Amino acid sequence: MTGEPRQINLDQWDREYARLRAAGMAEPIYGGPLSRHVADGDTRLLKLRYDNSPAALRLWNFLLTEEDRLLAARDSGKKLVGAMKDLGTVPVMAYSLDNLVSFYPDGAWWIPCVMELNTGLLQIADSLGIDESFCPVRAMLGAFVTEAHFPLPDLLTCSVGATCDDFSAIAQRLNGLGHPILWWEIPHRRQPEPGEQAVTLPGGFSAPGSQIEFVRSELLRVKIALEELAGRSLDDETLVAGILKANVVRDLLAHLRHLAFTAPLCPMPALEMLIAEMLAIHFCSDQDETILVLTNLLAEVTRRAAAGTGHLAADAARVFWVNPVADLRAMNLLEDCGGRMCGTEYLFAHALDPIPTTIPPMEALAQMALADPMVGSAFDRAARIVADIRRFRAEAVIVSRIPGASHCALEGEIIARMVREECGLPVLEIEVPSITDATQATLCTRLEALVETAKDRRER
Amino acid sequence: MIYAGIDAGSRAIKIVLIDADGSRIVAKAHADQGIEQGRLACELFEKTLAENGIPRSDVGRILATGYGRNAIEIADTTITEITCHAVGVRHLVPEVRTIIDIGGQDSKLVRLDANGKVRDFAMNDRCAAGTGRFLEVVASRLGIPVGELGAMASRSSSPAAISSMCVVFAETEIIGLLSCGRAAEDIVAGVQNAIASRIVAMAGRSVEPPILFTGGVARIKGMETALQTALGRPVAISPEPQMTGALGAALLARRQSDSMNL
Numbered sequence: 001m002t003g004e005p006r007q008i009n010l011d012q013w014d015r016e017y018a019r020l021r022a023a024g025m026a027e028p029i030y031g032g033p034l035s036r037h038v039a040d041g042d043t044r045l046l047k048l049r050y051d052n053s054p055a056a057l058r059l060w061n062f063l064l065t066e067e068d069r070l071l072a073a074r075d076s077g078k079k080l081v082g083a084m085k086d087l088g089t090v091p092v093m094a095y096s097l098d099n100l101v102s103f104y105p106d107g108a109w110w111i112p113c114v115m116e117l118n119t120g121l122l123q124i125a126d127s128l129g130i131d132e133s134f135c136p137v138r139a140m141l142g143a144f145v146t147e148a149h150f151p152l153p154d155l156l157t158c159s160v161g162a163t164c165d166d167f168s169a170i171a172q173r174l175n176g177l178g179h180p181i182l183w184w185e186i187p188h189r190r191q192p193e194p195g196e197q198a199v200t201l202p203g204g205f206s207a208p209g210s211q212i213e214f215v216r217s218e219l220l221r222v223k224i225a226l227e228e229l230a231g232r233s234l235d236d237e238t239l240v241a242g243i244l245k246a247n248v249v250r251d252l253l254a255h256l257r258h259l260a261f262t263a264p265l266c267p268m269p270a271l272e273m274l275i276a277e278m279l280a281i282h283f284c285s286d287q288d289e290t291i292l293v294l295t296n297l298l299a300e301v302t303r304r305a306a307a308g309t310g311h312l313a314a315d316a317a318r319v320f321w322v323n324p325v326a327d328l329r330a331m332n333l334l335e336d337c338g339g340r341m342c343g344t345e346y347l348f349a350h351a352l353d354p355i356p357t358t359i360p361p362m363e364a365l366a367q368m369a370l371a372d373p374m375v376g377s378a379f380d381r382a383a384r385i386v387a388d389i390r391r392f393r394a395e396a397v398i399v400s401r402i403p404g405a406s407h408c409a410l411e412g413e414i415i416a417r418m419v420r421e422e423c424g425l426p427v428l429e430i431e432v433p434s435i436t437d438a439t440q441a442t443l444c445t446r447l448e449a450l451v452e453t454a455k456d457r458r459e460r
Numbered sequence: 461m462i463y464a465g466i467d468a469g470s471r472a473i474k475i476v477l478i479d480a481d482g483s484r485i486v487a488k489a490h491a492d493q494g495i496e497q498g499r500l501a502c503e504l505f506e507k508t509l510a511e512n513g514i515p516r517s518d519v520g521r522i523l524a525t526g527y528g529r530n531a532i533e534i535a536d537t538t539i540t541e542i543t544c545h546a547v548g549v550r551h552l553v554p555e556v557r558t559i560i561d562i563g564g565q566d567s568k569l570v571r572l573d574a575n576g577k578v579r580d581f582a583m584n585d586r587c588a589a590g591t592g593r594f595l596e597v598v599a600s601r602l603g604i605p606v607g608e609l610g611a612m613a614s615r616s617s618s619p620a621a622i623s624s625m626c627v628v629f630a631e632t633e634i635i636g637l638l639s640c641g642r643a644a645e646d647i648v649a650g651v652q653n654a655i656a657s658r659i660v661a662m663a664g665r666s667v668e669p670p671i672l673f674t675g676g677v678a679r680i681k682g683m684e685t686a687l688q689t690a691l692g693r694p695v696a697i698s699p700e701p702q703m704t705g706a707l708g709a710a711l712l713a714r715r716q717s718d719s720m721n722l
Contacts, residue, residue: 417664426580445540445541449578
């Protein structure tokens with residue numbers, strides 16, 4: 001049913017959709033032509049280019065129908081948990097209870113991009129004193145005020161402590177607007193002192209046992225709140241089952257990333273890979289469907305890799321990308337400029353690692369939370385990035401800054417320096433706002449120059 | 461055969477024509493940039509050929525670079541100014557390891573390896589604080605031509621402290637300094653220092669000498685001194701400061717032609 005891999009625009013997708021339907025393509029309930037989302041205000045879709053596979057169509061439709069799913073879940077009697085500043089811990093607990101649905105209010109940071117600043121969410125945040133000196137995730141405040149992008153959750157959790165300063169301020173403002181938040185603390189991960197019990201975390205960082213115990217106790221408070229909301233207990237057996245299911249998602253993503261980043265020809269565009277990776281932390285409000293969406297995508301990527309087909313030239317420069325972008329179009333631009341994504345670190349590398357299943361489940365989740373690259377030293381994060389750059393044999397690195405995001409300003413330079421020193425690769429630091437149209441020419445110059453530099457190095 | 465490089469910058473279009481062995485610049489020209497970048501470049505190209513008696517058929521390949529490169533329809537291909545500057549500098553001063561290029565709208569720091577290839581680079585982000593635009597703003601505010609800024613700055617004995625973070629904020633500071641009676645030469649020297657400090661911030665910790673200064677701003681007296689002071693290292697001005705990118709483009713056009721056996 002799928003032809004040769006290529007990237008197509010929305011008009012082309014409409015025609016392809018008609019062809020696929022005529023050929024008998026089966027669709028999930030949230031299926032349909034991509035262009036219908038433009039009528040909902042998602043006008044940025046008109047300026048993106050997409051992979052032409054049914055698997056990618058399903059991925060996009062899944063992403064763009066999350067609000068419908070949340071409303072349907074509430075209508076069916078399920079309780080909604082908004083897990084803020086949480087990169088893959090609380091949702092695992094929430095989805096272990098079958099009458100809870102967890103979602104990621106921070107995901108609203110993409111609304112100004114997808115709806116091309118037409119929602120007024122940032123203006124609402126401005127009016128609440130959270131101006132553009134803060135990360136675009138401030139759009140979340142506007143989404144809570146308008147209640148137009150997700151239903152208000154029945155329980156709102158937020159990690160605090162060694163998380164982004166700007167996000168903490170935004171969440172506190174939200175709290176001040178009358179939205180109660182269950183805060184749970186994540187301490188700054190530190191190296192164990194001599195004589196302290198040292199634990200190696202998933203992903204390779206280490207932390208003292210006392211910190212893991214502290215985080216476990218914090219997560220226990222969240223677990224109790226979830227149990228109260230669900231009206232049932234979350235025993236270890238049920239939680240382990242939830243962890244195993246989360247690990248299915250992580251395992252699918254691990255295979256997907258490996259194939260997408262290592263196949264001789266790029267089998268899946270950077271944009272779809274970004275969307276897919278994000279599913280690791282929030283499941284787009286449906287964990288079972290996430291597994292199906294990723295299974296489909298992996299099958300397509302496996303087929304393409306085996307057939308030796310891809311949508312980019314074989315000599316595309318292999319680029320490793322650090323931090324997610326506020327404007328999705330940046331992913332298209334990388335490929336337009338001759339680059340190929342071959343490795344990413346979108347701030348949640350730990351959420352792609354399997355959650356340990358040989359230790360008590362709450363301890364496993366505490367270890368995962370402490371393995372978050374953002375809660376430790378920037379040098380730790382940089383070291384993990386360097387290891388992944390080597391693993392995926394990148395030829396160049398982009399460190400993308402999110403405007404206003406405090407960690408980007410602090411960590412970007414450290415990451416860039418370590419990559420230069422240890423890998424000797426060219427590093428490009430860029431800032432990607434929610435809409436890059438006005439800066440597209442200069443952004444493309446930088447991306448093209450990076451690609452030229454990477455390719456030129458091959459000849460030396 | 462002649463090879464052409466066109467550098468379509470934000471403030472000026474530069475053209476360099478080189479001969480077949482790439483050792484000699486046979487013609488060069490520049491003109492102010494405008495809205496119709498493609499037409500302006502084409503007109504300047506035709507004029508340069510005519511003034512130097514070169515038939516169009518003698519031109520083997522044209523390569524465009526610079527901010528407006530994609531608008532140059534007469535070009536056979538495009539390459540970014542980062543690569544072109546590296547090639548141009550390698551031709552002019554082969555031992556250079558760091559290029560500082562300050563143009564009308566952006567600034568770049570390009571690190572080269574021992575073979576003159578780009579090792580790494582950095583460019584200013586969205587603010588024009590480290591670019592020629594900053595000098596245009598101060599010239600406009602003081603009511604003097606940009607070309608006179610260097611001479612004016614050289615008379616300063618006490619440069620003003622001016623923010624390097626944002627041209628708009630800096631302009632407000634300049635207005636404040638003027639209202640306080642601060643001498644114009646101190647303000648201009650302060651702006652030069654602010655541009656230099658922006659370049660230092662972009663450079664980070666590693667600026668390997670020899671350092672060559674290119675771009676239109678390199679022609680303004682005093683800028684190289686401001687850079688030297690800020691970097692704590694000697695900074696030389698390119699023999700062809702404004703033409704380096706166009707020269708590199710012409711050299712690359714010739715190189716491409718050779719590899720294609722054109």
